[in-house]
Amino acid sequence: MRDLVYPPVIAFARTAFKVLDLRFLMSGTEHVPRTGGAVIALNHISYVDFVIGGYGAYPSGRRVRFMAKEVLFRNRFSGPLMRGMHHIAVDRSAGAASYREAIRYLGEGEVVGVFPEATISRSFELKEFKSGTVRMAAEAGVPVIPMILWGTQRMLTKDHPRDFSRHRPVSITVGAPITVTPEDDAVEATAHLRTTMAGMLDQTIRAYPEQPEGAWWLPASYGGGAPTPEEAARLDQEELDRRRTRQTKGGAD
Template identity: 75%
Template sequence: MRDIVYPPVVLTAKTLFKVLNFKFQMTGTEHIPRSGAAVLAVNHVSYIDFVLGGFGAQPSKRLVRFMAKEAIFRNRIAGPLMRGMHHVAVDRGAGSASYREALRLLGEGEVVGVFPEATISRSFELKEFKTGTVRMAAAAGVPVIPMVLWGTQRIMTKDHPRDFSRGKTIAITVGEPITVTREDDPTEATTHLRTTMAGMLDRTIRAYPEIEQPPGSWWLPASYGGSAPTPEQAEILDQEELRRRTERG
């Protein structure tokens, strides 16, 4: 696939990371294959997760094609960039077209990035996973590579102001490939993926610098002593957001 837009965007992002003095904790990036197709499953805590998730594939010199909501593609600035990087627009009302496009990219040997939670987690713990991630991998005959991001929520997430202050730690943890076949039960395979990523998230949170996430921090899950909403409280907030969006039409 010809990439004209993606490389300069990556260079710009890396320059910005240096300006912001991000400190990266990256483990397991060798699990992302240097060639061949794979589905990259990433947790979702921030609006910029696709940027940092893509950065996690850079040690393997891969460009990830993320599946992202269609509204981003309608933005006059972000839209041309998203299309130029060959990301996949997802219309939640008609997802079959985006699914077929993702399968086409996998068939061409690309790495396709997916957020199994579908939306940002306000609790910063894992939400329930959709089965589409493992179904796609099984249909394409490719592995699922689990990835966990941590610290990105401190920069730009729901219900909090943007914070581009310097010196934040960004943790990126990549797990071993998970094989999924057409014979596997999608629900069981999805549960296995979520359990695997929950363990990765726990280890990543515990390895994160304590000085950057003291007890009571809004970006730290309640179960870890933070003041983020519990998963139950976050679900209520999600439902309220959905109601407001529906009322707006």
């Protein structure tokens, strides 16, 4: 796949990392295959997860093609970049097209990045997973590579102002490849992936060098001030309701 946009974007991101003096705590990056197709499954806690998650594949020399909301491709600023890096637009009203494009990418030996939770987790713990991740890996005959990000929520996430302070630790934990076949039950395989990533997330949080009690970016179950999963679900629903109200009013004008 011809890449004219991705290399300069990577160079810009690496320069930004140096300017911010981010302290990357990376482990298991050797699990990202250097050749061939693979699906990278990531937790989702920040708007910068695309950038940091892509960096997790950098040691293996791979460029990740992320599945992302179609609205990002229509934006006059992000659109040219998303298309130029050959990311995959996801239109939730017509998801089959993006699914087929991801399968095609995997068949061509590309690495596709997927957020099985679909949206950012306000609790910073794992939400329920969609089964598309394991289904596409099974159909394409490629492994699923679990990846956990931590610390990115401190930069830019929902309900909090952006904060790109310097010297911040950022964790990237990559797990061993998970094999999924067409004969496997997609629900069970998805549950296994979520359980695996939940264990990785717990280890990553506990190994993170900063654990201030009551911190807004730390999950409630770890003594932090983040919403519980139940509170986060309520906030998600309220956000969805507001969006639907705006769409209804817009359609009525």
